[in-house]
Amino acid sequence: YAIAFQERIRLPHDKMDYYDELAEMYVGDDVSPDFYAWVFPKYDHVAVGTGTMKVNKAKIKDLQAGIRARAARKLEGGEIIKVEAHPIPEHPRPRRVVSRVALVGDAAGYVTKSSGEGIYFAAKSGRVCAETIVELTQSGARIPTEADLKVYLKRWDKTYGSTYLVLDLLQRVFYRSDATREAFVEMCEDIDVQKLTFDSYLYKTVVPANPLTQLKITAKTIGSLLRGNALAP
Numbered sequence: 473y474a475i476a477f478q479e480r481i482r483l484p485h486d487k488m489d490y491y492d493e494l495a496e497m498y499v500g501d502d503v504s505p506d507f508y509a510w511v512f513p514k515y516d517h518v519a520v521g522t523g524t525m526k527v528n529k530a531k532i533k534d535l536q537a538g539i540r541a542r543a544a545r546k547l548e549g550g551e552i553i554k555v556e557a558h559p560i561p562e563h564p565r566p567r568r569v570v571s572r573v574a575l576v577g578d579a580a581g582y583v584t585k586s587s588g589e590g591i592y593f594a595a596k597s598g599r600v601c602a603e604t605i606v607e608l609t610q611s612g613a614r615i616p617t618e619a620d621l622k623v624y625l626k627r628w629d630k631t632y633g634s635t636y637l638v639l640d641l642l643q644r645v646f647y648r649s650d651a652t653r654e655a656f657v658e659m660c661e662d663i664d665v666q667k668l669t670f671d672s673y674l675y676k677t678v679v680p681a682n683p684l685t686q687l688k689i690t691a692k693t694i695g696s697l698l699r700g701n702a703l704a705p
Contacts, residue, residue, distance in 0.1 A: 474507060474560040474588070475529045477536050478521025480514070481550040490546060491518055499653040502538035505531075506647045507588065509539035511546070517553060523560065523588055532557070560588060564629075564636060574621040576601050584636060585643040592676060593632070600628055634678045645697070655696035662692050 483491075491513035503509035509522035520543065522535045540547065561581040568575045576582070577594030584593065604624040605616050646656035659665055664685050671679040681689065 474523050474525050474562050474583075475532050475557065476521060476523040476560050476588070477532045477557045478510075478519050478555075479536070479540075479552050480517050480519050480554040480556070481547060482517040482553050483547065484549045487546060487549060488513075488516075488518070496543070498539055498542050499647075499650075499657070500538075500542075501650055502535075503542060504535055504538075506643070508647075509535070509542070511539075511543050518547075518550075520547065521556075525562075526559075560590070562588070563640075569618060569621040569625055571618055572616060572621065574601050574624060585639040586647070587639065587673075596676070597628060600624055600631075632677065635672075635676065638678050652697065659693055659696040662689070664689055665692065 491511070495513060496511040498509040498511075504522050504524050505528055506525050507523040510519070512519045520536075520539060522532070522539050524532060524535060528535075560583050561578055562583050562585050563581050565575060565579075565581040568580045576597040578590055580597060582593040582597055583590035601621070601624045604627060605620065606612070608620040608623060609616050642656075646652045660669070664681070668679060668681050668685075668689065680686075
């Protein structure tokens, strides 16, 4: 699992205006060796935080200091109003159905790699599970069985399994070092990559590209990785 740490900071109005239509993500070993840090605007404050995998949890406060340092100028005059930390299960659990108990959301490990998104998948998995139970029990005419609940898992994995695999691969390949993160940033400048990313994020599934575009993206990915590693100190 991963560890997330964030501070909610109320900013002066002139500083808050900067984030009126902007959210920031930061990468680098100083803010996270394997994830990213963020400044996300809320209604009347910003959330400033970072995340990292379990093996680096002892460094989480140092990483938080890193994002605070990076964004220091934009956070001047801010007041910390809340400090939060939480483990994030970033991999579907091997056993999500036992007897008449089914796990959904964070309990099932439905937070995605790379983006760390979990709210949509928590709500969606609850809905898929509930709809499956209603359907297979004839709207509650009988008690659901373990076999019934496993139908929910099959439907979920069929729809979203590839999403978790692809995002896991992206994190393993591109979040390993500053060089690979820079390669990822370079790759994302490509309009085809942007469109593919936007569509996949919008629909929450891996949206296939046509073969020619996919070939171009693959070549771009390899080229970016090679340049990133070549320029690494």
